[in-house]
Amino acid sequence: MLWLALHLPRLPLDVFERAAPLPGPAVVVAGDGRTVALPNAAAARHGVTPGQKLSAALALVPDLETRTRDPSAEQQALESLALWAEQFTPTLHLQPPDGLLLEIGGCLRLFGGLEALAARARDGLAELGFDATLASAPTPAGALLLARNGLDSLVTELPALRSRLRMLPLDGLDAEATVLLSLARLGARTVDDVLRLPREGLARRFGQALLDGLDRALGHRPDPRAPFVPPARFHNRLVLPAPVPAVEPLLFGLRRLAAELCGFLAGRQEGATRLQLRLEHEDHPPTDLRLELAMPSRDAAHLMVLAREHLSRLALPGPVEAFGLALEESAQLAPRSLSFLAEPGSGAESRAALVERLRARLGRDAVHGLALVPEHRPELAHRVAEPGTPAASLHHAPRPLWLLATPRLLAAGPQGPRLDGPLALLDGPERIESGWWDEGDVRRDYFVARDNSRARLWIYREIGPGPGERWYLQGLFA
Amino acid sequence: MSLPATRPAAASGSAGLHTLLQGTHLWRGHELAAVAVPSVPTGHTALDALLPGGGWPRAALTELLCARPGVGELSLLMPALARLAREENRWIVLVAPPHLPYAPAFALAGVDLSRLVVVNPRQSDDALWAMEQALGSGACSAVAGWPNRVSERALRRLQLAAENGRAAGFHYTSGAATSSSLAALRLQVEPADTGLRLRLLKVRGGGMGTTLTLAA
Numbered sequence: 001m002l003w004l005a006l007h008l009p010r011l012p013l014d015v016f017e018r019a020a021p022l023p024g025p026a027v028v029v030a031g032d033g034r035t036v037a038l039p040n041a042a043a044a045r046h047g048v049t050p051g052q053k054l055s056a057a058l059a060l061v062p063d064l065e066t067r068t069r070d071p072s073a074e075q076q077a078l079e080s081l082a083l084w085a086e087q088f089t090p091t092l093h094l095q096p097p098d099g100l101l102l103e104i105g106g107c108l109r110l111f112g113g114l115e116a117l118a119a120r121a122r123d124g125l126a127e128l129g130f131d132a133t134l135a136s137a138p139t140p141a142g143a144l145l146l147a148r149n150g151l152d153s154l155v156t157e158l159p160a161l162r163s164r165l166r167m168l169p170l171d172g173l174d175a176e177a178t179v180l181l182s183l184a185r186l187g188a189r190t191v192d193d194v195l196r197l198p199r200e201g202l203a204r205r206f207g208q209a210l211l212d213g214l215d216r217a218l219g220h221r222p223d224p225r226a227p228f229v230p231p232a233r234f235h236n237r238l239v240l241p242a243p244v245p246a247v248e249p250l251l252f253g254l255r256r257l258a259a260e261l262c263g264f265l266a267g268r269q270e271g272a273t274r275l276q277l278r279l280e281h282e283d284h285p286p287t288d289l290r291l292e293l294a295m296p297s298r299d300a301a302h303l304m305v306l307a308r309e310h311l312s313r314l315a316l317p318g319p320v321e322a323f324g325l326a327l328e329e330s331a332q333l334a335p336r337s338l339s340f341l342a343e344p345g346s347g348a349e350s351r352a353a354l355v356e357r358l359r360a361r362l363g364r365d366a367v368h369g370l371a372l373v374p375e376h377r378p379e380l381a382h383r384v385a386e387p388g389t390p391a392a393s394l395h396h397a398p399r400p401l402w403l404l405a406t407p408r409l410l411a412a413g414p415q416g417p418r419l420d421g422p423l424a425l426l427d428g429p430e431r432i433e434s435g436w437w438d439e440g441d442v443r444r445d446y447f448v449a450r451d452n453s454r455a456r457l458w459i460y461r462e463i464g465p466g467p468g469e470r471w472y473l474q475g476l477f478a
Numbered sequence: 479m480s481l482p483a484t485r486p487a488a489a490s491g492s493a494g495l496h497t498l499l500q501g502t503h504l505w506r507g508h509e510l511a512a513v514a515v516p517s518v519p520t521g522h523t524a525l526d527a528l529l530p531g532g533g534w535p536r537a538a539l540t541e542l543l544c545a546r547p548g549v550g551e552l553s554l555l556m557p558a559l560a561r562l563a564r565e566e567n568r569w570i571v572l573v574a575p576p577h578l579p580y581a582p583a584f585a586l587a588g589v590d591l592s593r594l595v596v597v598n599p600r601q602s603d604d605a606l607w608a609m610e611q612a613l614g615s616g617a618c619s620a621v622a623g624w625p626n627r628v629s630e631r632a633l634r635r636l637q638l639a640a641e642n643g644r645a646a647g648f649h650y651t652s653g654a655a656t657s658s659s660l661a662a663l664r665l666q667v668e669p670a671d672t673g674l675r676l677r678l679l680k681v682r683g684g685g686m687g688t689t690l691t692l693a694a
Contacts, residue, residue, distance in 0.1 A: 350615060350616055350617040351568065351569055351617040353615075353617070354569065354611065354612060354615040354617040354618070355595065357611060357615075358597055358608055358611060358612070361604065361607070362597065362598075362599045362600070362604055362608065363600070366597060366598050366599055366600065367595060367596070367597050367598075368595070368596055369591065369592070369594055369595055369596070370579060370581035370584065370591050370594050370596065371581060371591060372581050372582060372585060372591065378580075378582075381581075381582050382580060382581035382582060383581075384596075387569065387594070387595045388592050388593075389591070389592055390591075390592045391581070391585060391590070391591035391592060394582065394585055394586070396582055396586055398583075398586070399580060399582045399583035399586055400580055400583055401552050401553060401556075401579065401580060401583045401584065401587075402547070402548070402552075402575070402576065402577035402578065402579065402580060403577060403578040403579075403580035403583075404577060404578070405577070405578055453546050453549075453669065454549060454669030454670070454671075455546055455547070455548035455549050455669065456548060456549070456550065457548060475577075475580060475583075476547060476548035476577060477548060477550065477553065478547055478548055478549075478550065478551055478552035478553060478577075
């Protein structure tokens with residue numbers, strides 16, 4: 001077993017800054033409203049430190065931006081991160097408030113070794129907008145301790161872990177402050193000092209929990225962890241530092257959400273086929289955009305192109321405060337296996353991608369294919385269909401390439417129908433009588449006619465119960 | 479007026495001229511260069527004979543000027559479209575057609591309906607965008623479009639897109655024959671008593687001004 005621990009020391013700040021960096025010096029204020037939980041880099045430069053009184057911080061930096069700490073957003077970010085991390089391993093454990101454990105012993109070969117996997121995780125975390133320390137160890141608690149102490153070390157063997165842990169300063173331990181204070185008073189400065197103390201004495205004074213924790217970290221006791229149970233539906237959400245009236249500034253944060261979603265999909269060998277992008281406004285109900293994909297995809301760039309097309313057509317009802325991405329439907333998507341030969345299969349993807357791109361900008365109904373319907377009545381003999389629908393063969397008298405949406409009544413002259421002049425009948429009649437069963441009764445004689453400008457028209461004479469003939473234009477032989 | 483057969487030619491003069499003409503570095507105006515333009519046969523042998531490459535250019539824009547619709551300007555393309563639909567696994571796209579494309583007619587003309595895509599943008603600017611996207615995507619073997627008011631710059635973009643995406647582009651316009659254009663091939667389509675009259679306004683490789691009548 002080999003555990004990789006991710007520690008996110010700046011998570012309270014990251015949840016506010018993932019969508020866009022906070023302008024200027026800013027702090028996250030603890031729940032009580034009076035203490036600084038975490039300053040950002042700009043504020044820290046002015047001397048603001050964690051634990052400081054807010055009033056002191058404001059004295060140092062008068063125009064300080066403040067945000068109240070949002071534990072639920074932090075928990076949600078941690079859960080989303082866990083879903084993203086599923087691409088590395090199915091065995092995960094959340095360590096709130098700011099840690100994640102991945103069991104990677106079984107996956108090392110797939111990723112090309114520990115260093116490669118850790119590098120990939122680091123790059124991915126940066127892309128998602130998280131500031132994280134990674135450490136690995138044979139025990140989960142040991143890995144967490146190393147990561148919490150800011151040690152980017154990749155330890156694989158127990159002896160190495162033990163010697164590393166022994167060198168940790170005392171306050172790196174996962175224990176109560178009073179316990180740490182008392183231990184310090186005993187003269188212990190490192191974990192090694194604590195381990196040298198008699199065990200029974202330690203247990204009596206500080207309780208068994210401290211010893212058990214140490215034993216688990218060092219690998220003397222087993223440390224079973226409950227596996228993370230993923231939520232039923234993937235969805236994540238980012239809050240913007242200030243309401244944004246346009247669509248462009250959303251793309252930066254949206255890219256991060258898309259990367260998270262794609263990591264999640266990669267872990268399940270799936271591709272997204274339908275997504276919901278929700279934009280939240282202060283005074284309006286949220287705007288929901290549905291993104292549909294012709295073929296399942298887990299390519300973040302592809303999703304961004306689609307989202308951008310949809311967003312460019314959108315008129316915002318109000319400034320956007322927060323936005324989120326939810327996965328509505330996904331489908332199996334095996335990874336593409338490379339071949340030595342030329343790739344004929346990729347044509348299908350780009351054909352579907354073109355239809356998707358056109359639909360994203362013009363609307364779903366603006367792009368369609370054609371299909372035949374076995375019907376005598378010409379206006380019903382065709383229908384729109386999904387592009388790529390196969391068609392049956394048919395036998396017919398001549399038909400015009402262009403059909404008028406509604407047949408146009410022609411003026412009747414002494415010699416017959418007229419359209420800017422007399423029409424000469426070239427071919428016909430083709431008698432079509434049909435539709436008595438569904439109230440769409442049709443009795444017509446169709447002719448191919450030519451007009452003054454020698455255009456060829458498809459016209460019909462309606463055979464009706466009343467007197468007189470009625471002629472209509474229904475198509476053009478383009 | 480012909481030269482008397484017995485008149486002897488000046489020795490050095492005509493022999494020198496003869497060798498010059500034999501050499502390959504002299505190009506004579508009436509010799510059309512045999513340009514290797516990848517083309518799809520139009521289905522009308524008389525027209526193929528006039529076009530370099532023997533058909534509609536496969537990766538360029540062809541402009542068809544037609545004053546009045548309904549004379550056969552689209553039927554002209556049908557044999558080539560049917561062939562492209564058969565031979566290639568790529569879309570045939572109609573952008574902003576002036577009327578409903580009638581599926582039975584396309585099927586009768588031999589075009590595989592499963593390759594056909596009809597794009598109907600609500601705004602005319604989007605028609606140009608859709609044509610460019612389709613031409614440049616590489617996913618289309620042919621794109622026929624009826625956009626409004628195409629500027630020279632837009633035409634250039636369409637031409638480039640057709641080259642990049644290896645698509646045969648067909649731009650239908652009712653514009654005046656005299657305006658210049660960057661299309662590789664320009665034809666004027668008019669009805670004639672016996673069928674369709676085509677005038678080649680511009681052909682890459684020469685052959686301008688030729689008129690041809692295709693029987694209906």
